Amino acid sequence: MYKDLPPSTAYRLLESGPILLVSTGNDEQHNVMTLGFHMMLQHEPPLVACVIGPWDHSFETLQETGECVLAVPTVDLAEVVTKIGNCSGVDVDKFAGFGLTAQRARTVAAPLIRECLANLECRVADASMVDRYSMFILEVTRIRIDDTRAERRLIHHAGDGRFIVDGDTVDMGRHMTRWRYLMDK
Amino acid sequence: MYKDLPPSTAYRLLESGPILLVSTGNDEQHNVMTLGFHMMLQHEPPLVACVIGPWDHSFETLQETGECVLAVPTVDLAEVVTKIGNCSGVDVDKFAGFGLTAQRARTVAAPLIRECLANLECRVADASMVDRYSMFILEVTRIRIDDTRAERRLIHHAGDGRFIVDGDTVDMGRHMTRWRYLMDK
Secondary structure (H helix, E strand, O other): OEEEEOHHHHHHHHOOOOOEEEEEEOOOOEEEEEEOOEEEEEOOOOEEEEEOOOOOOHHHHHHHHOEEEEEEOEHHHHHHHHHHOOOOOOOOOHHHHOOOOEEOOOOOOOOEEOOOOEEEEEEEEEOOOHHHHOEEEEEEEEEEEEOOOOOOOEEEEOOOOEEEEEEEEEEOHHHOOOOHHHHOO | OEEEEOHHHHHHHHOOOOOEEEEEEOOOOEEEEEEOOEEEEEOOOOEEEEEOOOOOOHHHHHHHHOEEEEEEOEHHHHHHHHHHOOOOOOOOOHHHHOOOOEEOOOOOOOOEEOOOOEEEEEEEEEOOOHHHHOEEEEEEEEEEEEOOOOOOOEEEEOOOOEEEEEEEEEEOHHHOOOOHHHHOO
C-alpha cells in the first residue's frame, strides 16, 4: 500500500546515505540515473543537495524542467542500480531496458519509479552552485512510500560497485534530548 | 595497525553515508561534534560538502582555523556518537567526557580520534556557501585508517537516534564499466 509521508521527514530516508535513482522528464519522455553524491542540507523546508553534472544525460533535463524524483531502491535492485549508473540515457531507454515502471507523480512531471521503496518528488530550489560544483539544491515537495513492501533494506555505495546492505538497527532515541522536536513529526 | 590511504579514496568511506564525528581545534583545545549532513562532492581533488552551522560550537573554530578532521566511528560508538550530538562543547570537554583520545594529525592542527576506524584530515576549500546554507566545502588532505581493528561496521543515521548498522556486502564491481578508472587507485 502506498502512503504519503510529510516532506519534512525526508531525513529519515536520506540522511542514512542510501544509493538513489533519479528520474527526470515527463509521462512521454523520461530518463533515470544513479546518484551517490547527495546529502540532507536542511530539515525545514526539507532541502537536499546533490551532484548531477554535464556528464549525466539527466543534467540537461533537470536544468530545463527544474524537477526530478529521488527514488530509494532496495537491495533486490542492486544490479539494476549499478547497470543504470554505467550506461547513458543517450543510448538506452533505461526505464524500459531495466524493467522499471514510470508512475505519475503529483507535484512534479518527472515520474515515480514503482519498483522503489520510496519516491521523493523534488523541485530545484537553487541552481547557483551548478556551474561551480554541478550541485543542485532540491526541495522535497512530496514523499510517497510503499508501506507494505517486504524488502526494505537500503544499499549504501562504498565505491567501485560495492554496496553495504542495511543490517541491524540500533535505537539511541532515548539520548536525543537536543533534537527531540524532530521526533514528533 | 594504522595505515595511510590516498585522499582520493575518500569516497569509499564517505559515499556510503556513515554518521561522522568532526574534530576541530588543536593539541590543547579541541572539540568534537556529530555530523550526519555530508556528501562526496568530487573525486579528484577529493571534496566533501558538509553542514556545520552557528548552532554548533565547532562552527566558530572551523571558520577561524579552516581545518577539521572527519572521523568515522563504528557501531560500538553509537551511544557516544549520539550523546556527543546532544550536548555542547560550550558546557563539556567532550573528548575527556566521552573517553576519546586526541592524536596528532599530520596535515592539520585538529586532532585525530584514536577510537575511530578512520580519520580524514580536511581543510576548508570553499566557505562561500556558509552564510546561506552553513555549508563548508572541505578538501581531504590525508586519510588514516586503523587496518587491524576488529569492529568495522559503520552506522547510518536514519533520523531520531535510530542507526542502521552495516550488514552484508553486495559486490557489483563487474558492472562498473563506466567508472573502472576509479577502481585501480
